[in-house]
Amino acid sequence: MLADCGRVNSLPDGAGVELRGWIRSKRHHGRLMFIDLRDGTGVVQVTLKAAELPEADFQAVSSAGRESAVVVWGVVVHDPRAPGGAEVRARKIELLSASLEEFPIKKGVGPRFLSDHRHLAIRSPKAAAILRFRSNLLKSIRNWFEREGFVEVHCPTFITAAVEGGATLFEVNYFGKKVYLTQSVQFYQEAAIYSLGKVYSIQPSFRAERSKTRRHLTEFWHVEGEMAFAGLDDLMRVVERLVGEASAETLENSRELLKLLGRERSPESVEPPYHRVKYSEALDILASKGVQLEWGSDLGADEEKILTMEFDKPFFLTHFPRKAKAFYHMPDPANPELTLSADLLAPEGYGEIVGSGQRIHDYEQLLARIVEEGLEPADYKWYLDLRKYGSVPHSGFGLGVERLVQWLLGLKNIRSAVMFPRTMSRTYP
RNA sequence: GCCGGGGUAGCUCAGCCUGGUAGAGCGGCGGGCUGUUAACCCGUCGGUCAGCGGUUCAAAUCCGCUCCCCGGCGCCA
Numbered sequence: 001m002l003a004d005c006g007r008v009n010s011l012p013d014g015a016g017v018e019l020r021g022w023i024r025s026k027r028h029h030g031r032l033m034f035i036d037l038r039d040g041t042g043v044v045q046v047t048l049k050a051a052e053l054p055e056a057d058f059q060a061v062s063s064a065g066r067e068s069a070v071v072v073w074g075v076v077v078h079d080p081r082a083p084g085g086a087e088v089r090a091r092k093i094e095l096l097s098a099s100l101e102e103f104p105i106k107k108g109v110g111p112r113f114l115s116d117h118r119h120l121a122i123r124s125p126k127a128a129a130i131l132r133f134r135s136n137l138l139k140s141i142r143n144w145f146e147r148e149g150f151v152e153v154h155c156p157t158f159i160t161a162a163v164e165g166g167a168t169l170f171e172v173n174y175f176g177k178k179v180y181l182t183q184s185v186q187f188y189q190e191a192a193i194y195s196l197g198k199v200y201s202i203q204p205s206f207r208a209e210r211s212k213t214r215r216h217l218t219e220f221w222h223v224e225g226e227m228a229f230a231g232l233d234d235l236m237r238v239v240e241r242l243v244g245e246a247s248a249e250t251l252e253n254s255r256e257l258l259k260l261l262g263r264e265r266s267p268e269s270v271e272p273p274y275h276r277v278k279y280s281e282a283l284d285i286l287a288s289k290g291v292q293l294e295w296g297s298d299l300g301a302d303e304e305k306i307l308t309m310e311f312d313k314p315f316f317l318t319h320f321p322r323k324a325k326a327f328y329h330m331p332d333p334a335n336p337e338l339t340l341s342a343d344l345l346a347p348e349g350y351g352e353i354v355g356s357g358q359r360i361h362d363y364e365q366l367l368a369r370i371v372e373e374g375l376e377p378a379d380y381k382w383y384l385d386l387r388k389y390g391s392v393p394h395s396g397f398g399l400g401v402e403r404l405v406q407w408l409l410g411l412k413n414i415r416s417a418v419m420f421p422r423t424m425s426r427t428y429p
Numbered sequence: 430g431c432c433g434g435g436g437u438a439g440c441u442c443a444g445c446c447u448g449g450u451a452g453a454g455c456g457g458c459g460g461g462c463u464g465u466u467a468a469c470c471c472g473u474c475g476g477u478c479a480g481c482g483g484u485u486c487a488a489a490u491c492c493g494c495u496c497c498c499c500g501g502c503g504c505c506a
Contacts (some may be wrong), residue, residue: 025466025467026467027464027465027466027467027468027469028462028465028468029462029463029464029465029468029469030461030462030463031462032462032463032464032465033463033465034464034465034466034468034476036466036467045465045466047464049463050463051463056479065457076471076495079464081464081465082464082465083465083466102439102456102457104439104440106439106440106467107440107456107467108440108441108442108453108454108455109440109441109453110440110441110442111499112436112498112499113440113441115498154485154501168504177463184506205506207504207505207506209452209503209505210430210503210504210506211502211503211504212499212500212501212502213500213501213503213504213505214500214501215506216499216504216505216506217506219506220506222506223506229437284462296488298504300502300503301501301502302502344502351505351506352505352506353506354506355505355506360491366452397506399506400505400506401506402506403506404506408463425498425499
């Protein structure tokens with residue numbers, strides 16, 4: 001019977017199994033040999049006693065290096081001496097493909113070496129567990145959107161006008177013309193709501209920010225949503241339910257992975273509702289902690305950290321000053337110096353995981369803001385067009401997948417939340 | 430962009446202050462071992478000291494320039 005390494009444990013004593021996998025490590029004692037065999041579902045010890053299998057098989061494997069591929073036929077034995085409580089006693093083993101060279105990933109290697117060999121490092125059970133967790137999370141996110149009636153749309157990666165600041169665009173030579181890699185699909189989703197109502201996208205965004213921190217990538221996966229007939233309160237309700245419910249479901253479905261990663265995080269610890277803190281209230285909280293911040297300036301990392309100490313769940317920071325936000329943000333009718341915006345901050349200093357807000361839907365108001373920011377209205381022609389034909393209040397958000405994975409798993413660096421990270425200084429492998 | 434740390438064996442690092450023929454551990458390779466937990470024991474191979482220039486009888490070490498990496502800030506998801 002073909003079996004998974006990760007599930008040998010649950011098979012009865014004496015069961016005959018076939019395992020296909022890679023030699024993670026080997027302990028050789030002359031006529032006795034132990035192999036930790038890995039296959040993507042887990043690791044199991046295979047015990048080879050020379051007397052119990054063909055001599056040629058034993059010899060072939062004794063000279064095989066780590067990560068050699070093998071097929072093992074053997075018998076399940078529950079034995080307290082085996083890691084995990086069960087092992088497979090080999091009766092026959094076939095060396096499918098011996099490693100040509102010593103496998104470079106081993107005990108004691110440093111972070112730079114691991115990054116340079118990421119294509120091999122992802123074989124480690126921990127790296128694989130993170131990738132599986134990420135896959136579970138995206139499945140839950142997608143299921144949530146589908147349950148809530150959002151329609152998935154796919155937007156272009158080549159664009160001509162900036163959504164966020166223009167300085168952070170990657171320029172691409174497009175048949176001699178300058179175009180850019182997308183930073184957000186927001187503008188295209190704003191077009192889509194007039195066709196589909198509620199939409200979502202899951203695709204990469206690119207930011208040419210010269211950020212050298214543990215929470216920045218130049219290419220990251222962006223979950224974005226946009227809704228017609230939605231104001232700031234509707235928006236925050238959607239964001240907290242999406243983040244909270246999808247995260248809780250993922251944690252529930254990933255208990256084994258969390259155990260393997262040595263992480264503790266209960267589904268209850270991420271459940272909504274989340275606190276809403278207005279920008280002005282945040283300044284008061286900071287002032288009470290002895291930190292004076294000038295009204296209008298954005299919060300720095302230190303200020304953010306102090307605020308996150310106040311909460312043990314993510315929380316919204318709302319109503320940012322107009323000058324701290326992009327031109328399309330809806331001014332607060334109660335105070336036009338503020339915007340109807342909401343960032344969701346993760347606790348423990350992991351920073352912003354969602355940026356969101358209500359968009360300006362009035363043509364003249366949007367045009368005035370574009371001019372006020374010194375932008376060229378002609379560059380935003382089609383975007384302005386959307387305000388000409390039955391324009392309605394609408395809101396949307398963007399969630400950074402790697403940021404969320406990083407916070408949920410307590411990862412020190414965002415790079416381990418993605419299979420092949422792209423940063424300012426890394427495009428290899 | 431600003432600030433800080435770093436680059437020495439395949440890997441992790443010591444040596445640098447106080448200049449004098451390049452070190453350790455791990456790994457590899459060879460041998461041994463029937464209950465290991467990235468085992469253990471014996472032997473052995475292994476170097477463009479990031480690069481360029483300068484000072485000196487002599488530079489991994491002192492000085493200058495350049496490149497690369499990591500972290501913090503700013504910016505953001």
